[in-house]
Amino acid sequence: MIALNIENLKGQIAITAEKAGRSPEDVKLVAVSKRFPVSAIHQAYQCGQLHFGENYIQELQGKVSEIPPGAKVHFIGHLQSNKAKIAAEHCHMIETVDSAKLAKKLNNHLLKLEKKLKILVQVNIGGDQNKAGIAPEAAEKLLDELAELDHLEVCGLMTIPPVESDTAKTRGHFVRLRKLGDKLYNKGFFTTRDTVEFSMGMSQDFPIAIEEGATIIRVGTAIFGQRPPLL
Numbered sequence: 001m002i003a004l005n006i007e008n009l010k011g012q013i014a015i016t017a018e019k020a021g022r023s024p025e026d027v028k029l030v031a032v033s034k035r036f037p038v039s040a041i042h043q044a045y046q047c048g049q050l051h052f053g054e055n056y057i058q059e060l061q062g063k064v065s066e067i068p069p070g071a072k073v074h075f076i077g078h079l080q081s082n083k084a085k086i087a088a089e090h091c092h093m094i095e096t097v098d099s100a101k102l103a104k105k106l107n108n109h110l111l112k113l114e115k116k117l118k119i120l121v122q123v124n125i126g127g128d129q130n131k132a133g134i135a136p137e138a139a140e141k142l143l144d145e146l147a148e149l150d151h152l153e154v155c156g157l158m159t160i161p162p163v164e165s166d167t168a169k170t171r172g173h174f175v176r177l178r179k180l181g182d183k184l185y186n187k188g189f190f191t192t193r194d195t196v197e198f199s200m201g202m203s204q205d206f207p208i209a210i211e212e213g214a215t216i217i218r219v220g221t222a223i224f225g226q227r228p229p230l231l
């Protein structure tokens, strides 16, 4: 089932990207394996899936020794600064940096680990009170602070927009994130100057996100099926 889902998804990504005049290789698929057992990660990995998304530090800690060494973990959940060390050790990218405090903690741990880490700044693009992320207006100030932290590679922006019944509204959120990222890029921000990463789009809305410039999509249900409930 997982193999078939990945194959279908790749087809959809390719068709959507090409229709939008983009190259399918410019859209990275992160398979969100939260609440699924490591065996699911192994199944996907055997199909060539390399990037995985995890939301909970404790769950990640439990899984990490059994995750295939070649797999790359994106942390996509809310990260408390007191858990920064674990994330810094085990992740390929932290997509949810939303404070200078967290960023400094990460940087300090990375200094000791003698490594660099890719991060994204999480933006609360819909101004949703229940969602994490910084306000769009505050992004520039945070990026200024992050520029001082040598062990962080600030690659772009991530968002989880509010759930909308109207797809035009969802598209509007993605467009706003993209415009914000482009504006900041033009001001000289982001470590990787060849591209800005935009992590946006999940199982329900990834085609719209690809049309609006997503370079990373985070897909769980459409690969692994219905998630088991939280324990």
Ligand SMILES: *Cc1c(COP(=O)(O)O)cnc(C)c1O
Pocket (backbone or CB within 6 Å): 032, 034, 055, 076, 077, 160, 202, 203, 204, 218, 219, 220, 221, 222
């Ligand atoms: C769970 C989760 C996803 C995946 O959602 P699906 O609807 O299952 O594709 C993507 N991004 C984040 C931040 C998540 O928490």
